[in-house]
Amino acid sequence: MDIFQSILILLFLVSSSFFLSLSEIAIAGSRKVKLKLLAEQGDDRANKVIQLQENSAYFFAATQIGVNAVAILGGIVGESSLRPYFYEAVDYFYQGPWADSIGFGLSFLCVTTLFILFADLMPKRLAMIMPEKLAIAVVNPILVFIRVCKPLAWIINLIANAIFRLFKVDTRRDESLTFDDISAIMNDGAQSGVLQKQEHHFIENVFELEERNVPSSMTTRENVVYFTLNESEESIRQKLAEFPFSKFLVCNEQIDQVIGYVDAKDILVRILNNQKINQLNESTIRNVLTIPDTLTLSEVLDRFRTTKEKFAVVINEYALVVGVITLSDIMITVMGDWVTPIEEEQQIIQRDANSWLIEGSTPIEDLQHALEIDEMPDDENYETLAGFMMYKLRKIPRPADIVIFGDYKFEVVDVDHYRIDQLLVTRLIKQADEEIEQQQEKES
Template sequence: MSLFQNILIIVILIAGAGFLSLTEIALAGARKVKLKILAESGDERAQKVLDLQENSADFFAASQIGLNAVAILGGILGEGAFRPYFYDMVARFYHGPWTESISFALSFTLVTSLFILFADLMPKRLAMIAPEKIAVSVVNPIQVFIVVCRPLAWFINAIANMLFRLFKVNTTRDDNITFDDISAVMDAGAQAGVLQKQEHHFIENVFELEERNVPSSMTTRENVVYFTLKESESSIRQKLAEYPYSKFLVCSENIDDVIGYVDAKDILVRILNNQSLLQLNENTIRNVLTIPDTLTLSELLDRFRSTKEKFAVVINEYALVVGVITLSDIMITVMGDWVTPIEEDQQIIKRDNNSWLIEGSTPIEDMMHALAIDEMPDTDNYETLAGFMMYKLRKIPRPADAVIYGGYKFEVVDVDHFKIDQLLVTRLLEQSEVPPEEATS
């Protein structure tokens, strides 16, 4: 054959190999979610791609048969077609025993480079740009190719399946979507501008409900306002006026003797009707939902939904009340500043670009969001910033005690009766002075 005929055949082989490479990557990379959307919109080709992904063994066997056959045939034809011309070219500069070997190497390198570039690298990179669109476009011709190669593909698949069973390899594709997968998609959407920063923050918080425990969002024990059975009318009126809460615990004598709760609306109705508040009774006291402090916020939402309640008392393993939590508290955890009252004291105050004043009771997740910290050490051992300090210092912190972690310095500013009230968090600008892991003082 002439050089032109050989080049034409090699071009056809490269085009065929490129088509198979393009199809292989497109079918493997096409996302099921997008394909299902296309299928539901009436595109039958998308459903064919989904079916092909479910039974991909025949396709991959046929694809490898075609790719390897084309590559071998292209090597044989290319080497025979180009070697004489390379031989004549080399002979002009060198005459010796290596002339034949050099011409063979040059011919092999040229053909291999053409196949790598045009039949492998470029088609695969193109397929990764829009795998779903390409997969839908090529699914019909590739099904014809699979039918042609089916006898040999069946034989090859039988051997492969036997070897997989012999070595106990599970060939079932796992299509389960994890939180990490969704988080990666959200990050990509935020970077592309599809999701706004606030929307991205909301979605992350919703998924964190499964990981955050109730104590991270509850009103702590020392901040709970409650009535006792012997509470005076003037005291009840004063608490109603001083604290803008809609629900108040009712206890026998102390906070650990919980009887129920009263709705501020019921008390206000009694006041408007000029009824006495000297004694809280069964007409005003309601049964309160009691939950353990080990529940996650997601589990508490399920509990609220099943009981039709919006208020719960949180107790620990010693049956002591550690706090109260409402449905509104969970919404604040998800929505953040959008539903937090403006007049409410902020737990995190940004002083400048590199320092923050943070309350010790701040949930560790909120602190991580504010400081853009991806990971904190051993988070199973604490839930608040104060807990983190106590865990790292291994003692009851005092003012000026500090912990250095992740490029930040956490310094205790104020302590009230062993409780860490406030910390100063400073970003360390001189990264060279920060130890690779952490430091404590």
């Protein structure tokens, strides 16, 4: 066999190994979500790739048989065909006893470099760049190759499965998608510019509905505006003018004796018809949906959907009213400032790049978003910033009380009848940097 034939055989072996290495990485690295999208667009090859991923034992066995067999043949052919030429080249400069060994070493190095570069490194890098596109391109020929190698692959898999069972290794591929996986995909999309910052924020908030409880978004008990059965007409008119709500609770004498609710539209209709509005009865009072304060926002959405209601009273374990929640409250949690009324006071006001004025009733989740805090300590013990301060201080906070957590200092600014009204939150890192700069200026 002359050098020309040897080179042709060597090139064929390198090309075969290139194809097998590329196929292995492309099919293994293809993302199932993208493959399903391609399948929905009518490309049947994408379904074949998914099936290969789900039943990958024969695929990996066949590709490894091919890759290793080609590598061994390449070494035999390359060494036997190239060694004489390298020996002659070495003999031209050196005629010592090591000439044959040097020629063998050079031929081995040449063949090894050829396989590493063109049969291993380059195909794998290409497959990592565009796995789905290459996977559907090679899946049909690779299925033919698997059928050819199936008898030997069956024996190899039998031995491999026995070893896995011996060491109790589960070989099933976990295809479940967790919230962390989806969050990572969203972060990648935001960084690459596919998702805008606001869109990324919306999607994160939607997933948080499953984790956030009702108290994080409800109107708290002290802020609930309600009518009593004996409410005067003047008082009702004043509340309608002062509070632009669409629904008002109706209670017997106090807030914990809930009877139902009235829609502001019904009262306005009575006003337009010159009817008395202080005679609240069955025609105007509607049944109100009551929910426990332990529900998640996702569960509340489901209750609203099944009952066709958009307003609910939140009850605690002692059957006391702790607040009310509407469909609009949940939408504000998801959409943020996009649906928040302009006249509504903001709970978080950023004073400058490193300080914030924050209301004590601010939900912990909103605080984490605003300050970019990944995790709060023991957050199962409280739901608001005020609860966080009480938990850390182990007492009823007073003005000027301070809690330091991470890079932030939380200072109580205003307390109203034991209720923490407002706090000043400051980033400590910036303060330290400014103090150092001021000290350096004084020294200079």
